Amino acid sequence: MDRAVSDLVVRDLVKGFPGFQLGPIGLEITPGTACGLLGPNGAGKTTLLNCLAGQLTPDAGEMLWNGVRISRANWRLRESIAFVPEQPKLYDGLTVEQTLRFCSAVFQSWDREFVSEWLVKFGLPLKKRVRVLSKGLTVKLHLLIGLAHSARLLLLDEPTAGLDPESRVELREHIRALINDREVCALISSHLFQDIEAMATDFSIIRSGNLVFGSSLEEISDMRIYRTASADLLGLSGESRHLLKSWTKDGEHFLLVHEPQPREPLPEDDWMCEKPDLERLYFLTREDGS
Amino acid sequence: MRRLLALVVKDLYIYRRELVWAWVGITGMTWGMFQMVKPSSPTRALVFICSLDLAVMVGFGDWLAYHEKSKGTFAWIRTLPLSDELVVSSKFIANSIIQIGAFFLPVLLTMPVLLRLDWIPWTLTAWLAVLAMASFMLFTKLAMSRRLGQAVPFIAAFSIILILMQLAKRFPSLLEELMYSVWTPPILLLLECLTIFGIWYLMCRWISAKDTPQLVD
Numbered sequence: 001m002d003r004a005v006s007d008l009v010v011r012d013l014v015k016g017f018p019g020f021q022l023g024p025i026g027l028e029i030t031p032g033t034a035c036g037l038l039g040p041n042g043a044g045k046t047t048l049l050n051c052l053a054g055q056l057t058p059d060a061g062e063m064l065w066n067g068v069r070i071s072r073a074n075w076r077l078r079e080s081i082a083f084v085p086e087q088p089k090l091y092d093g094l095t096v097e098q099t100l101r102f103c104s105a106v107f108q109s110w111d112r113e114f115v116s117e118w119l120v121k122f123g124l125p126l127k128k129r130v131r132v133l134s135k136g137l138t139v140k141l142h143l144l145i146g147l148a149h150s151a152r153l154l155l156l157d158e159p160t161a162g163l164d165p166e167s168r169v170e171l172r173e174h175i176r177a178l179i180n181d182r183e184v185c186a187l188i189s190s191h192l193f194q195d196i197e198a199m200a201t202d203f204s205i206i207r208s209g210n211l212v213f214g215s216s217l218e219e220i221s222d223m224r225i226y227r228t229a230s231a232d233l234l235g236l237s238g239e240s241r242h243l244l245k246s247w248t249k250d251g252e253h254f255l256l257v258h259e260p261q262p263r264e265p266l267p268e269d270d271w272m273c274e275k276p277d278l279e280r281l282y283f284l285t286r287e288d289g290s
Numbered sequence: 291m292r293r294l295l296a297l298v299v300k301d302l303y304i305y306r307r308e309l310v311w312a313w314v315g316i317t318g319m320t321w322g323m324f325q326m327v328k329p330s331s332p333t334r335a336l337v338f339i340c341s342l343d344l345a346v347m348v349g350f351g352d353w354l355a356y357h358e359k360s361k362g363t364f365a366w367i368r369t370l371p372l373s374d375e376l377v378v379s380s381k382f383i384a385n386s387i388i389q390i391g392a393f394f395l396p397v398l399l400t401m402p403v404l405l406r407l408d409w410i411p412w413t414l415t416a417w418l419a420v421l422a423m424a425s426f427m428l429f430t431k432l433a434m435s436r437r438l439g440q441a442v443p444f445i446a447a448f449s450i451i452l453i454l455m456q457l458a459k460r461f462p463s464l465l466e467e468l469m470y471s472v473w474t475p476p477i478l479l480l481l482e483c484l485t486i487f488g489i490w491y492l493m494c495r496w497i498s499a500k501d502t503p504q505l506v507d
């Protein structure tokens with residue numbers, strides 16, 4: 001598949017509800033990349049995923065998958081998109097086997113070998129009704145359905161929410177393996193930093209309907225936060241440093257800097273430096289009031 | 291076609307027990323009632339069967355449409371590669387199969403056998419009238435709020451039963467003439483077909499215009 005056209009591209013996406021507006025949001029995900037979506041409750045993570053899954057019609061902007069506009073009318077596009085909502089609602093009167101048989105008739109490309117293999121890996125009981133499955137098994141069944149039709153875009157809304165620690169670790173390992181093996185694009189929302197770190201390659205932080213910060217997880221190790229009395233002291237014009245974000249709190253300047261090379265020494269009294277982790281970055285986006 | 295078939299079979303399979311109970315129940319009740327009170331004409335017998343059938347329509351409208359809303363399964367169906375027209379069509383077909391069974395089983399098993407009446411509603415008008423009413427019930431269950439979706443079909447069903455009873459009482463010959471004539475007036479057939487298509491079209495438009503959270507409770 002041509003890498004150039006198999007990206008997910010979101011441009012100026014807007015979806016409004018009474019008292020809340022998502023966007024305008026822009027986003028791009030390339031194959032083999034999983035973007036973790038972090039944000040507080042009500043920030044717009046589920047709304048964004050629902051728009052991408054064709055569950056909500058945006059008020060403005062466009063969403064392109066494989067160069068084709070995502071919309072309800074383009075229902076064939078859903079052959080290549082797998083959406084696992086936070087609370088999967090399958091037909092509880094059907095067994096796992098019947099649910100999979102129904103799906104095999106609905107999807108044009110259905111990989112029976114993959115289903116057989118992953119049924120065992122996931123430990124899904126074929127003869128049990130969906131209503132008696134645990135939350136973890138229901139999510140796994142949903143995931144299996146999404147992947148058995150060779151979806152190239154995974155949209156996972158808090159896939160590990162409500163799972164016990166063992167299931168959570170197991171599920172995120174499976175998801176990570178599938179993303180790597182199949183070179184798919186993934187957008188995963190979660191409240192758990194560990195989940196994002198384990199499953200994603202990139203992350204985006206969404207607050208009050210807007211993406212306020214995003215980067216690759218690898219780049220975090222090259223980031224520094226400087227707290228200075230005067231921002232000018234750092235002399236950020238050098239090529240080895242790149243200012244990502246700046247804000248002021250209680251009269252002090254904070255600078256988030258991408259700095260792959262060690263910086264030149266400065267008078268230590270004038271600045272303090274720390275290496276952030278994902279959690280620190282998440283809370284920084286709250287502290288700066290953006 | 292494969293997708294349409296899968297959707298119809300899924301609906302019929304999920305509600306297979308209710309379906310068997312409805313068919314057996316309506317036929318049994320008709321049989322029992324006709325044992326006690328033997329209707330003097332097929333018109334009166336048909337009014338009774340139609341009254342029972344309308345109750346089945348209300349029940350299956352609930353199962354096929356309202357349960358999809360209340361259990362949230364519409365949200366999942368909408369993530370699958372299925373057009374809204376296909377989903378609506380599958381509901382219409384499943385509903386039609388259920389109603390045809392609920393209407394014709396008691397007619398076929400009671401009228402000629404028990405009442406020795408030589409009439410069986412072979413005319414297309416009778417079939418289409420049942421399907422039009424069943425489609426309307428489905429639409430109300432899907433498009434209206436729970437309370438309205440419960441009230442409107444009952445009011446509609448009650449009104450139709452009243453009209454049928456009045457027609458059977460006051461104009462028995464007119465109703466029987468219509469029932470006995472194999473060749474229905476084309477305009478009546480056309481009106482019935484247009485009604486069914488109109489309801490299908492409205493339902494497709496209504497669903498397509500809605501975001502998924504608006505379709506689930």
